[in-house]
Amino acid sequence: MLRFMPVGDSMTIGSAGDHTWRHRLWRHLCETYGGPFTFVGPREELYDKNAEAPVSYAYAEPDFPRAHLAGWGEGWLHMAPVIGDAVRAHRADVLLVSLGLIDLGFYTNAEQTAENVRAFVAGARAARSRVRMVMLPVIPNVRALTDPPFATQVALFNELLAKAVADLDDRVSPLLLASVPESWDIDTDTYDGTHPNAHGEHKLAGAFAGAMWEAWGLGHPYEA
Template identity: 80%
Template sequence: MLRFMPVGDSMTIGSAGEHTWRHRLWRHLCVAYGDPFTFVGPRETLYDKQADAPTSLAYAEPGFPRAHLAGWGEGWLHMAPLIGDAVRAHRPDVLLVSLGLIDLGFYTNAEQTAENVRAFVAGAREADPRIRMVLLPVIPNIRAAADEPFAEQVDRFNVLLAKTVADLDEPRSPLLLASPPKEYDIHTDTYDGTHPNARGEHLIAGAFAGAMWEAWGLGQAYAAGTD
């Protein structure tokens, strides 16, 4: 059974009442991937905005493997120290990683964030030398649209992320850089300029699915929906 671990920030954990892109990807893989698979990780909850804590299980559709390693306000800086133990405990075959916005917004510049990517990869490989990883660049967000210096840091990090993937990729533990969704629009695909609505969830799921299909022949091309 192929085991996926979604790793990310608020766009990956999602909040109470949402489907999340994790659910959208699971539904896609149920149709597209012929072999058994599941999602694994040390966490299961959504973020509860009223409680200001990750304590909700109120998924729009809860009947799917909800495990993940994602946190509201967490980035590469926070996940790098956690990934080794998570990989050892939950034995994922593939990490699906969407991080960076929080780091650049609050903690580290582009170069420092790229160094934390390297630490994350090293930690994951120390736990499992054959692990595969799909990394999504920072996608459009409202701060980058309004803050030119921040947008420059995002662009710089995405360049460094691509270089890091090229530098660290190896046959026994492949790194795959997903392409950001070309049609992603903060006005139509988010509910607040950053967090994905239903259409945005499909686009993020499609970015991961498309990368794995094109590079590894896993599944098939993503058929986006808006439900």
């Protein structure tokens, strides 16, 4: 049984009523991956915007493995200290990671965020030496359009993330850098300039699926 753990921020946890890209990827893998698999993690909730807390289970389609390690307003800074325990407890084989926007927006600069990426990788490997990881860069968002210093930090972090992936890649515990969807459009792929709508969910799922197919031959290219 191959055990995937989605790790991310608000774009990964999703909010009440969403399918989430996690669901979209699960459906894709059900159709294209030849062996048994599941999603694992210490959480299952969606974020409830009315309660301003992750207390909802109102998925658009709830019948799938909903486990994850994602949080609204959480980033590399928050996940690096807890990833080891999560990987150890849930025996994750593949981490699907989408983080960074929150760090750069509120907590750390690009260099500090990249150091937390390295701490995250070390913690995951200490818990499970053969764990594999797929990392998505920070994708285009509305703040980067209106805040030039923030946009500069995003661009720098994405460069540092690519360098970290190259530096830390290992035959036993490989790292992959997924590609930002080429057609990503904040007007048509998000509902607020940041969070994915249905179109965006498919594209994020496709980014992870495409990386795993190209590098590991896992599954097939994504078709929405």
